[in-house]
Amino acid sequence: xxxxxxxxxxxxxxxxxxxxxxxxxxxxxxxxxxxxxxxxxxxxxxxxxxxxxxxxxxxxxxxxxxxxxxxxxxxxxxxxxxxxxxxxxxxxxxxxxxxxxxxxxxxxxxxxxxxxxxxxxxxxxxxxxxxxxxxxxxxxxxxxxxxxxxxxxxxxxxxxxxxxxxxxxxxxxxxxxxxxxxxxxxxxxxxxxxxxxxxxxxxxxxxxxxxxxxxxxxxxxxxxxxxxxxxxxxxxxxxxxxxxxxxxxxxxxxxxxxxxxxxxxxxxxxxxxxxxxxxxxxxxxxxxxxxxxxxxxxxxxxxxxxxxxxxx
Amino acid sequence: xxxxxxxxxxxxxxxxxxxxxxxxxxxxxxxxxxxxxxxxxxxxxxxxxxxxxxxxxxxxxxxxxxxxxxxxxxxxxxxxxxxxxxxxxxxxxxxxxxxxxxxxxxxxxxxxxxxxxxxxxxxxxxxxxxxxxxxxxxxxxxxxxxxxxxxxxxxxxxxxxxxxxxxxxxxxxxxxxxxxxxxxxxxxxxxxxxxxxxxxxxxxxxxxxxxxxxxxxxxxxxxxxxxxxxxxxxxxxxxxxxxxxxxxxxxxxxxxxxxxxxxxxxxxxxxxxxxxxxxxxxxxxxxxxxxxxxxxxxxxxxxxxxxxxxxxxxxxxxxxxxxxxxxxxxxxxxxxxxxxxxxxxxxxxxxxxxxxxxxxxxxxxxxxxxxxxxxxxxxxxxxxxxxxxxxxxxxxxxxxxxxxxxxxxxxxxxxxxxxxxxxxxxxxxxx
Numbered sequence: 053x054x055x056x057x058x059x060x061x062x063x064x065x066x067x068x069x070x071x072x073x074x075x076x077x078x079x080x081x082x083x084x085x086x087x088x089x090x091x092x093x094x095x096x097x098x099x100x101x102x103x104x105x106x107x108x109x110x111x112x113x114x115x116x117x118x119x120x121x122x123x124x125x126x127x128x129x130x131x132x133x134x135x136x137x138x139x140x141x142x143x144x145x146x147x148x149x150x151x152x153x154x155x156x157x158x159x160x161x162x163x164x165x166x167x168x169x170x171x172x173x174x175x176x177x178x179x180x181x182x183x184x185x186x187x188x189x190x191x192x193x194x195x196x197x198x199x200x201x202x203x204x205x206x207x208x209x210x211x212x213x214x215x216x217x218x219x220x221x222x223x224x225x226x227x228x229x230x231x232x233x234x235x236x237x238x239x240x241x242x243x244x245x246x247x248x249x250x251x252x253x254x255x256x257x258x259x260x261x262x263x264x265x266x267x268x269x270x271x272x273x274x275x276x277x278x279x280x281x282x283x284x285x286x287x288x289x290x291x292x293x294x295x296x297x298x299x300x301x302x303x304x305x306x307x308x309x310x311x312x313x314x315x316x317x318x319x320x321x322x323x324x325x326x327x328x329x330x331x332x333x334x335x336x337x338x339x340x341x342x343x344x345x346x347x348x349x350x351x352x353x354x355x356x357x358x359x360x361x362x363x364x
Numbered sequence: 365x366x367x368x369x370x371x372x373x374x375x376x377x378x379x380x381x382x383x384x385x386x387x388x389x390x391x392x393x394x395x396x397x398x399x400x401x402x403x404x405x406x407x408x409x410x411x412x413x414x415x416x417x418x419x420x421x422x423x424x425x426x427x428x429x430x431x432x433x434x435x436x437x438x439x440x441x442x443x444x445x446x447x448x449x450x451x452x453x454x455x456x457x458x459x460x461x462x463x464x465x466x467x468x469x470x471x472x473x474x475x476x477x478x479x480x481x482x483x484x485x486x487x488x489x490x491x492x493x494x495x496x497x498x499x500x501x502x503x504x505x506x507x508x509x510x511x512x513x514x515x516x517x518x519x520x521x522x523x524x525x526x527x528x529x530x531x532x533x534x535x536x537x538x539x540x541x542x543x544x545x546x547x548x549x550x551x552x553x554x555x556x557x558x559x560x561x562x563x564x565x566x567x568x569x570x571x572x573x574x575x576x577x578x579x580x581x582x583x584x585x586x587x588x589x590x591x592x593x594x595x596x597x598x599x600x601x602x603x604x605x606x607x608x609x610x611x612x613x614x615x616x617x618x619x620x621x622x623x624x625x626x627x628x629x630x631x632x633x634x635x636x637x638x639x640x641x642x643x644x645x646x647x648x649x650x651x652x653x654x655x656x657x658x659x660x661x662x663x664x665x666x667x668x669x670x671x672x673x674x675x676x677x678x679x680x681x682x683x684x685x686x687x688x689x690x691x692x693x694x695x696x697x698x699x700x701x702x703x704x705x706x707x708x709x710x711x712x713x714x715x716x717x718x719x720x721x722x723x724x725x726x727x728x729x730x731x732x733x734x735x736x737x738x739x740x741x742x743x744x745x746x747x748x749x750x751x752x753x754x755x756x757x758x759x760x761x762x763x764x765x766x767x768x769x770x771x772x773x774x775x776x777x778x779x780x781x782x783x784x785x786x787x788x789x790x791x792x793x794x795x
Contacts, residue, residue: 080369113452114473199613200555217613222773305620306441307762310613311769326445328759329469331452 107336112329124336134337136312137320140226144316145293148230153285156237160244161274174245181238190232190302194219197228219303222313229299229314240285247281248274279360287352294345297322317341403432404691407450408461409443410712411623411645417708424703431690433459441620444758451475456682458691459698462506463677464496465758470680471505472755477681478503482692488700488717496675496749506678507699510713511739512640513671514567517654522634526551526558533657534666538599541635541660545608548634558608559635560628561615563600564768566761568637570750571659572596574670580760581751586790594782597771601778612772619765624649640735641676641713647731656738671742672749676713714739756793763788 062078107124109117128134159177163170183189196202199217207215218224255273264272275282300308300316308315308323317337325334408418415437422433436457438446444466450456456475470476480486480503486494489508497506518530526548531540545558562568570580576595579587603609610618610627623629628636629649635657638646646654661668679698681691698704705720710732715721721736728736753760763785771781 112469112473113448114470114475198617217617220613220616222769222775307620307765310616311766311773311775326448328756329448 103335103338106332107339109332109335111331111335113326113331114329117332120332124333127333128336128340133312133315134317134320137308137315137317140313140315141294141296141317143226144230144233144296145290148233149286149289149293151230152234152237153240153282153289155234156240156285157244157278157282159237160241160248161270163241163245164248174242177241178238181236181241184232184236184238185298187298187302190299193228193232193299194303194305220310222309222311225304225309225313229303232299232303233293233296240289243281243285244278247278251277276361277363280362283352283356283360287349290348290352291345294341294348403434404459404685404687404694405434405436405457406459406461406694407436407438407443407447407457409438409440411439413644413648414708414711417711421698421704421707424707425694425697429693429697431694433694451682454684456684458682458685458687459695460680460682461509461677462680464675465753465760467497467506467678468499468752468755469758471499471502474502475683476502476505477683477685477688477692478505479507479681479692479695480504482681482688484692484696485700488719490716490718492749493673493675493716496673497678499752506675506680507695508675508713508716509679509699510641510676510708510710511673511716512642512676512713512735513674513739513742514571514659515638515640515643515738516657516659517628517636517638517643517646518657519628519631519634519636519650520653520655521631522548522552522556525556526634530655530657533660535664536660537662537664538660542599542602542606542608545603545635546606549607552634556632557610557627557634559603560618560626560633560637561600561609561768561772562603562637563597563609563772564615564619564765565637566764567639568659569596569764571670572599574672574747574750575662575668579750581753581757581793583751585754585793586786587751588786590783590786592782593767593785594779597768597778597781597785600768601771604772612769612774615772616769639674639676639713640738641710643735644709644711644729644731647734652730654734656734658742666742667745669745670747671745672747673739674749675716710735754793757789759792760789763792 062081106117108119108121110120110123111117163173163177167173180189197218198204199220201217201219203218204215216224218228251274255277256269259269259273295318296316297318300314300319301322303309304314304319306319306323308319318341321334321337321341324337325331406418406422408414410418415435418437419435422435426432447456447460451470460470460476462470462476479497484504484507486504486507493508493511494504497508498504516533520530523530528544528547528551531544541559548558549556573579573588573592573596576588576592578589578592581587600609604612604615609615610633614627618626623638623642623645626636627633629646631650636646640656643654643656658666658669658671661670679695681688681695685691699715700717700720702720702723705715705717705724706727709724709728714736715724725736767781767785767788770776770784771778776784
């Protein structure tokens with residue numbers, strides 16, 4: 053049960069005037085939860101309400117907000133740069149997430165073979181995931197994929213000269229950010245590893261006795277039994293990918309890349325709110341993002357009925 | 365049993381909370397805003413040279429007057445986002461370094477104090493320099509912190525590599541520039557170019573518009589039309605096609621680079637663009653070898669270039685400062701006293717106060733001298749300053765970059781780029 057669910061049950065138990073022995077425990081429980089509750093209220097809930105109110109105003113940050121009704125929504129419908137940023141974000145999510153999960157799964161299967169130095173390899177493969185969201189790595193990435201960056205220099209050693217600057221060309225800039233995202237496959241990989249461990253050996257033994265090949269075992273046993281884990285990773289990674297900001301901001305230098313090719317939705321939101329003195333519009337954009345993420349999560353859950361296989 | 369557990373839990377929580385407090389923003393060892401009632405907060409953007417200069421000046425002021433100045437430096441990119449948020453939360457710094465791009469945004473919303481009514485002494489400044497900080501109906505919102513003008517810088521070593529002379533900058537035209545830059549690119553190795561991609565540079569655009577008899581802005585809004593913009597972009601396109609300027613990708617990578625990382629700053633470009641005060645930073649990267657040139661004109665006469673004295677940056681006081689008199693007193697000292705002038709020399713531009721300018725002229729370093737002499741040499745060629753950038757105009761560079769990049773990558777032609785530029789800046793500045 054979720055924390056919020058437990059909390060409501062705790063409170064309603066008290067109201068029912070139930071078993072008196074529970075009271076002291078409730079107090080301690082609530083005391084422990086107090087920091088988290090305050091954070092939920094102050095950092096999440098109240099700002100969300102404020103943001104919803106601001107979405108219907110014209111707020112320049114420098115002067116008080118002015119109510120403008122649905123004007124921001126009308127502007128969003130007509131804003132071609134916003135539509136472009138949605139396209140860029142969708143490409144990032146729907147190309148980047150499957151790629152990342154496939155790499156994570158393949159590596160998890162590889163690491164599951166059991167080998168010498170397994171914990172070492174596991175840590176090494178997890179490392180990019182820790183660093184990947186950081187500004188420092190994004191800056192390095194931008195240097196590496198520049199016109200005279202490391203990647204082109206290495207390619208030059210193999211005889212490929214005059215390669216384009218990957219980060220500064222509108223056709224390939226988004227690709228470098230997707231690559232950075234795929235590189236941070238560590239956390240889904242660890243979860244896949246855990247899931248692989250849960251598959252009982254007896255299925256594989258029975259299959260080999262029946263003469264099934266490794267590939268058949270993979271597709272007929274591993275994948276179906278892993279579907280709950282795959283589903284979990286898909287939902288989580290899609291939600292995260294929609295909210296990506298740091299990589300796009302740093303790799304494009306805050307501009308949204310050559311010709312808006314890396315203008316993620318969140319980056320456009322940031323520009324609108326903080327550099328163009330249009331915080332009301334940015335708040336409306338934030339709520340649109342929430343609606344989009346909610347829709348895709350709902351779609352994920354709905355479609356999961358058709359492909360996720362639960363043992364029980 | 366419960367009481368022991370509760371006591372243990374509370375004890376751990378208390379210890380944890382105090383540990384958290386130690387790494388919070390108000391931590392004693394951390395620094396940040398001083399709580400002293402006598403201190404003023406000064407925010408600026410800059411570079412290490414400027415940071416050091418301002419800190420030394422602030423230390424001097426503290427000795428003289430007893431008022432301490434809490435420094436809040438930043439780099440250009442993050443400065444404006446931070447300032448907007450600080451103003452929104454009522455935490456604006458007392459003294460704000462301001463730029464012409466955003467003066468209307470902040471000034472028009474009553475964030476800045478009228479310095480003239482507050483008693484700032486501007487008698488040492490030329491009227492036209494003071495006028496650059498005035499907004500009609502609001503008074504003097506910002507005082508000039510340093511004068512500069514758009515310039516081109518030439519690297520004699522790259523010219524020598526190409527076996528060419530640096531052209532005479534008082535008679536050259538845009539075609540001459542194109543010509544010599546193309547020859548430099550051809551005569552030097554791959555990766556060394558004749559000129560930076562001028563089609564993406566805002567101050568070159570403004571000079572070009574002024575030479576066409578228009579300007580970037582007028583008192584009524586956008587001052588040019590789509591054809592003017594198209595002409596400018598056509599020139600940028602020719603620079604790329606002829607090889608004089610780097611290819612589109614390298615041109616894009618230059619945007620937002622720190623000065624010592626650009627092609628010109630690393631000695632791989634013969635002519636780069638700059639503001640006159642940036643010669644100090646460029647010379648630091650190029651061993652003092654750069655030469656300052658005027659931009660070309662259409663007619664070949666220096667008086668037609670259309671340059672003006674721009675305030676490279678200004679100093680303003682927040683209208684909601686807790687101690688406006690002390691803040692204005694500091695700004696007065698900062699822009700009018702020779703001691704402050706000596707700490708910063710011409711890094712922010714030639715000092716607006718003429719007395720300060722004369723006082724520091726004896727101590728100028730070589731790079732500083734180039735800037736001061738140039739500003740002096742063009743004083744008879746100066747035209748009127750342009751109208752202040754209106755609200756929404758802060759996006760101009762982004763719009764110019766986007767339209768320019770689309771053109772450089774071949775997605776659209778110069779005519780479409782010119783129309784896009786005109787349409788977008790017009791709708792951005794509609795109030």
